[in-house]
Amino acid sequence: MKENLNPDQSLKIIEEMIQNSKTNYRKHHGIYFLFWGYLSIGIVSLFLILKMSVGFPQAHYVWPLFFLGFIFNIYQARKHGKERLVTTKIDRIINKVWLGVSIGMAVFYGASPILGWKMLPITLVVIGIATYAHGAIISFKPFIIGAFVMMFLASVSFYMPNEDVVLGLFVLAVFVGYIIPGHLLRREDV
Template identity: 30%
Template sequence: MEDKKHPLTSEESLQIIAKMIKTAQGNFRDGSFYFIFWGWIAAVASLAQFYLTIFTDFNAPYLVWLIGIPGWIITMLYGYRQSKRETVKTYSDTLIMWTWIGFTFSILVVIFAGRHINYQITPLIMLFVGLCTFISGLIIRFKPLIIGGSSFWIFTPITFYLPMEYSSLIMAIAILFGYLIPAYILKKQN
């Protein structure tokens, strides 16, 4: 390889940046699994919670969210296997990963503070999901994900104005538009 004594030209710099973005997009598109997997977990749990709340007398419908525990185990195992196959880990990959780890800790705070916020957990989760999805879309420059993240912000105020029993139904609809549709588009482009 030839050593260059002169600084990069603007064209060379743009080529390097474009290549980095393409690599990050490729890595992230391979990660459409996470959006599809968690999209379905959250949609099923939201619909199950709505059903149990409205149509049964079960007094703890939020327990359906315990499905997230095996979900996290599967996610960690899948992520571990994927990291062994990845040849290049970009800064964008790391940024997206830490964004979603930050999301997880934020959600845990919201869940454990539920009593202090009158159990208005769903709208806050939707806000955080929207933010992380939006940021992920911006990082990889994938418009459907950016729009998907934004759609959570459209659905969130609705959950504040409807009776709390309907918030899980609104969340399921938001997940369809904000997570699942962009994830399947992402997967199709892979």
């Protein structure tokens, strides 16, 4: 049974689809940025605590905790995929951007013994680029601004005299680039 819609009904259906899409981004995309933001700050804080209490070499054992984040990410993505009735082209593009970032970060993680503390500003540049792309794709300025802050703080970090300052700049960059925009995205009035 095919129903003919008048122009007002058609427009209302399109508006509902757009609103559902925005709600989907608020609900699902914001949670990933909040998760990675808080996880990153937690791991860096744990590193600093261990570095001060048990020493430098043992403190490096916290970095593999990021891989637990990937496991959670995969679980959440599958869960959200089942809830979603339709996957849009935008969803597929964003997923591919972040898949590329994940592969790139795995490569850099493998080189971290060579890169040392410079791994942190490199991480900020890579995730900053992806965060910018994500913000541009969904037209969300807080991600775009946060991405520029992340990349600016990354460039400053390369000139810092020690790892502790770089860790502090990393925490600040993640807070501004992930946590603040993540909370704003999940708010209903954005």
